[in-house]
Amino acid sequence: xxxxxxxxxxxxxxxxxxxxxxxxxxxxxxxxxxxxxxxxxxxxxxxxxxxxxxxxxxxxxxxxxxxxxxxxxxxxxxxxxxxxxxxxxxxxxxx
Amino acid sequence: xxxxxxxxxxxxxxxxxxxxxxxxxxxxxxxxxxxxxxxxxxxxxxxxxxxxxxxxxxxxxxxxxxxxxxxxxxxxxxxxxxxxxxxxxxxxxxxxxxxxxxxxxxxxxxxxxxxxxxxxxxxxxxxxxxxxxxxxxxxxxxxxxxxxxxxxxxxxxxxxxxxxxxxxxxxxxxxxxxxxxxxxxxxxxxxxxxxxxxxxxxxxxxxxxxxxxxxxxxxxxxxxxxxxxxxxxxxxxxxxxxxxxxxxxxxxxxxxxxxxxxxxxxxxxxxxxxxxxxxxxxxxxxxxxxxxxxxxxxxxxxxxxxxxxxxxxxxxxxxxxxxxxxxxxxxxxxxxxxxxxxxxxxxxxxxxxxxxxxxxxxxxxxxxxxxxxxxxxxxxxxxxxxxxxxxxxxxxxxxxxxxxxxxxxxxxxxxxxxxxxxxxxxxxxxxxxxxxxxxxxxxxxxxxxxxxxxxxxxxxxxxxxxxxxxxxx
Numbered sequence: 030x031x032x033x034x035x036x037x038x039x040x041x042x043x044x045x046x047x048x049x050x051x052x053x054x055x056x057x058x059x060x061x062x063x064x065x066x067x068x069x070x071x072x073x074x075x076x077x078x079x080x081x082x083x084x085x086x087x088x089x090x091x092x093x094x095x096x097x098x099x100x101x102x103x104x105x106x107x108x109x110x111x112x113x114x115x116x117x118x119x120x121x122x123x124x
Numbered sequence: 125x126x127x128x129x130x131x132x133x134x135x136x137x138x139x140x141x142x143x144x145x146x147x148x149x150x151x152x153x154x155x156x157x158x159x160x161x162x163x164x165x166x167x168x169x170x171x172x173x174x175x176x177x178x179x180x181x182x183x184x185x186x187x188x189x190x191x192x193x194x195x196x197x198x199x200x201x202x203x204x205x206x207x208x209x210x211x212x213x214x215x216x217x218x219x220x221x222x223x224x225x226x227x228x229x230x231x232x233x234x235x236x237x238x239x240x241x242x243x244x245x246x247x248x249x250x251x252x253x254x255x256x257x258x259x260x261x262x263x264x265x266x267x268x269x270x271x272x273x274x275x276x277x278x279x280x281x282x283x284x285x286x287x288x289x290x291x292x293x294x295x296x297x298x299x300x301x302x303x304x305x306x307x308x309x310x311x312x313x314x315x316x317x318x319x320x321x322x323x324x325x326x327x328x329x330x331x332x333x334x335x336x337x338x339x340x341x342x343x344x345x346x347x348x349x350x351x352x353x354x355x356x357x358x359x360x361x362x363x364x365x366x367x368x369x370x371x372x373x374x375x376x377x378x379x380x381x382x383x384x385x386x387x388x389x390x391x392x393x394x395x396x397x398x399x400x401x402x403x404x405x406x407x408x409x410x411x412x413x414x415x416x417x418x419x420x421x422x423x424x425x426x427x428x429x430x431x432x433x434x435x436x437x438x439x440x441x442x443x444x445x446x447x448x449x450x451x452x453x454x455x456x457x458x459x460x461x462x463x464x465x466x467x468x469x470x471x472x473x474x475x476x477x478x479x480x481x482x483x484x485x486x487x488x489x490x491x492x493x494x495x496x497x498x499x500x501x502x503x504x505x506x507x508x509x510x511x512x513x514x515x516x517x518x519x520x521x522x523x524x525x526x527x528x529x530x531x532x533x534x535x536x537x538x539x540x541x542x543x544x545x546x547x548x549x550x551x552x553x554x555x556x557x558x559x560x561x562x563x564x565x566x567x568x569x570x571x572x573x574x575x576x577x578x579x580x581x582x583x584x585x586x587x588x589x590x591x592x593x594x595x596x597x
Contacts, residue, residue, distance in 0.1 A: 043475075043479055044462045045466050046467040061537075068424065069427045070496065091358075111450070111452035112447075120447055122458070
């Protein structure tokens with residue numbers, strides 16, 4: 030069974046703080062789901078590796094030209110943020 | 125009084141052009157129904173405050189002779205589809221207060237045509253669920269039995285159409301989120317070929333699987349709505365134009381494949397199977413040839429789906445950190461701001477899937493889960509392509525059971541995931557699939573609707589509309 034330490038590590042990777050009860054419940058739930066999805070190990074997929082998928086097979090680039098007028102979207106975007114200072118999004122200090 | 129119960133997009137369009145009623149009168153009829161029934165059903169999270177103004181603009185277009193099929197048609201939107209200037213929230217607390225600063229091509233085209241957007245409908249949080257129970261705003265109730273779920277994740281949209289609170293709706297389908305609730309609410313649900321409708325302007329869950337899908341009362345309506353929103357969009361590099369592939373469609377001697385051993389697996393309801401066999405007979409009577417087929421890798425679609433979706437959604441949901449949008453919870457540092465915001469902003473299913481996404485992508489497990497799932501996915505695509513060389517369509521039930529009770533599956537997430545067993549393969553294969561109402565079963569004195577699903581090869585979307593209309597007729 031997945032350990033409490035492993036759940037703790039996953040929660041940190043996912044940027045989630047979990048209560049002790051949540052951690053304990055997640056252990057059981059995550060375990061049974063992982064056991065189910067691991068059934069794909071039974072498929073021999075050697076050949077599949079060499080076939081490209083129908084979707085998302087290449088990156089599509091465009092020329093970096095015709096920029097929009099500076100600042101026209103600022104208000105709409107910055108006003109979505111919970112905390113702002115003028116035209117900046119405000120966050121706590123990082124270093 | 126406009127008879128909403130038998131109304132279709134086609135009929136409403138004709139009536140609007142003839143001047144039998146105005147777009148404003150039509151919109152008001154729906155607003156009155158919403159007022160009457162939404163309290164019990166909880167289909168709409170918000171009814172837009174400018175419905176009458178939108179309808180007035182549609183009437184102006186109609187009077188000027190500039191109407192197209194969607195002009196004045198009142199539709200509902202799932203709460204993960206952006207409309208510029210309107211609230212949108214994916215039924216999550218973490219998007220509290222968020223107003224869409226833009227909209228995608230699908231909504232832009234509809235608005236230009238003078239569609240009437242009634243409001244945004246309830247869904248599983250970030251489309252994570254098959255019952256609309258993971259919404260932060262309470263479950264939506266099935267219009268045929270309020271003690272049961274409407275399916276999900278587009279449960280509010282399907283309920284709105286099924287209960288007559290909208291003439292049509294747009295949902296999104298990542299693993300069955302349009303077709304499964306459509307089946308539970310006696311409506312037609314369509315998941316088009318991946319890329320045929322731009323994903324720009326929808327809130328992402330699994331980006332390689334997500335697509336907008338119409339929910340309507342008839343197959344013809346579904347085709348009308350699909351054609352109004354489909355097309356390549358420079359803002360979505362995975363979007364495609366179907367045009368060319370639909371030119372060489374077969375129209376006679378069509379063969380329908382039935383993957384018997386897949387659909388007669390453990391867990392399928394006996395009444396669902398009997399109803400499916402009736403549907404097959406109906407197609408046979410209408411000139412289709414039925415052929416049993418084997419799809420040995422397809423049953424693994426669900427496991428493949430969950431791994432890919434966990435990985436993609438945990439990546440997509442990393443943008444919700446309390447800095448850029450919506451809900452924010454303050455803590456003692458930036459890192460703890462993120463962690464506390466996400467702990468309080470996301471619901472239980474979201475948290476579970478975020479952990480699983482971190483797991484399948486973490487070093488040590490990446491090869492065994494994510495990389496393996498990607499290679500099995502290409503095998504599944506190939507298995508479908510191979511199957512469609514000998515059959516034109518593949519049929520399954522849409523769901524293994526009729527609508528289940530509210531609360532019945534919430535304690536066992538895996539049993540909830542299994543509700544998608546028949547719908548997920550089309551998303552993994554990137555192919556189109558259509559769910560059509562196929563009759564009712566009785567449970568505890570209530571009639572519950574079932575759906576019949578047809579899948580077609582990549583880009584063969586029109587084949588499904590043609591077969592669907594034959595099936596309905």
